[in-house]
């Protein structure tokens with residue numbers, strides 16, 4: 001359905017106004033505008049933003065050099081706005097000079113929406129990557145009216161941080177669909193995202209201020225696989241804050257020591273509607289990428305805490321698919337966490353923290369009682385008992401989520417590694433071979449059957465390299481994850497199986513043996529003994545655990561029901 005013209009105008013201008021308000025909040029003072037029609041939403045928003053001075057220069061070539069001179073002299077990023085077509089091309093000489101001269105320029109070019117490109121619409125040229133390698137960052141925005149104001153704010157913060165940190169121009173290309181005129185009433189703006197640390201890298205004061213603002217906050221740690229000193233510093237910060245510590249299985253914190261306030265079962269707790277509705281976070285401090293847990297993400301989106309601090313070393317690393325960030329703190333997480341912990345007073349007694357830790361205890365009791373079913377919960381219970389110092393490589397799809405759900409905190413170190421950058425199911429066995437090549441500790445890889453078939457070359461590599469590796473395969477004859485998705489009930493069974501579950505019917509034990517591994521079929525409850533034996537062996541071992549995807553899904557539903565009952 002098309003939005004009404006009024007809604008369209010409101011969305012479009014709320015996005016551009018939020019963008020410029022965020023530039024102003026992060027120290028931008030000047031915008032150089034060249035006249036045009038398609039760029040109206042940018043020009044009007046820039047001109048109306050308090051704290052921004054706008055200057056109009058008709059010739060874009062000259063406008064860009066004016067911005068360059070102003071940015072050079074003021075040592076602050078200066079924004080440029082022009083319309084589509086050769087207008088944008090005229091910025092090139094100044095952009096090249098800014099690139100070589102290390103001058104922060106924020107280049108904003110208006111564009112036609114995708115459906116008007118390549119079919120002869122007026123003033124339409126290919127603006128994607130127009131300045132080539134002369135810019136530090138190029139980004140094509142969503143069509144204006146589809147751009148959420150909070151996202152526009154986040155983009156503005158990133159553009160300023162990048163242009164400043166990387167000393168050079170950045171290019172944002174803005175496609176706009178007509179009508180372009182502003183709404184009758186002033187649009188509602190998103191709160192600007194502040195970038196702390198662009199000037200003073202490593203200043204922990206935003207973390208301290210967030211903690212002082214409320215007792216009802218959480219420290220969340222994504223799959224950053226932090227080293228032990230960093231993990232310890234972050235755990236120390238959470239303890240000083242008196243906030244619960246929600247740590248992804250691949251964070252480096254969940255299974256790396258005793259951390260006060262650790263809530264390992266956050267996915268189960270926040271997947272329980274009563275708990276998630278009642279526990280309303282007022283602030284979060286996140287280290288590293290977003291957490292794997294979907295219930296955690298939905299919980300944040302439901303309550304939208306007003307303070308969301310993200311700690312990440314580089315501007316291109318901040319990830320926030322929910323547009324929640326209010327402050328980005330650039331710098332190394334370990335020193336920042338330690339600095340903040342040092343500045344905090346002893347935390348007051350907090351019913352909020354007590355509720356979390358009591359709930360976590362209840363969920364952990366439910367989990368530890370479940371180690372007998374033919375399901376992935378039982379498999380995780382076995383993997384949770386790997387010897388101290390072991391390394392567990394987890395595949396994307398269900399294995400990493402299984403760990404998130406069912407891996408309790410433990411004191412003896414278990415290092416969990418996962419390819420969470422792009423979440424592919426490819427190359428998982430090969431990744432584990434690489435891990436084993438450089439590690440003296442036992443290495444186990446927990447990898448789905450499809451992911452194993454995707455990387456059979458990894459088993460060949462393991463055999464050729466003589467890698468000491470244990471491959472544990474939850475074999476649900478296809479992509480079990482799809483049974484948890486809405487598509488499972490949206491299409492007929494045969495279509496679901498052919499297009500999504502994709503059963504292969506292959507004997508993975510025979511395949512693994514043929515490729516040089518010691519392979520056996522093991523039922524989930526017998527996994528602890530099989531693992532212990534495999535860890536004693538030289539070369540690679542493959543343990544294939546037969547599972548039924550539907551029964552496994554029921555086991556998880558049952559677990560969630562038990563947790564909900566324990567919390568009620």
Ligand SMILES: Cc1ncc(C[n+]2csc(CCOP(=O)(O)OP(=O)(O)O)c2C)c(N)n1
Nearest residue numbers: 397398424425448449450451478479480481
């Ligand atoms: C390289 C790549 N191709 C496709 C996908 C999409 N995908 C996500 S999960 C999945 C199924 C994985 O099945 P399996 O490894 O058996 O794990 P399970 O879901 O059964 O736990 C697929 C195909 C992906 N993430 N990466």
Ligand SMILES: [Mg+2]
Nearest residue numbers: 448449478480
């Ligand atoms: Mg599978």
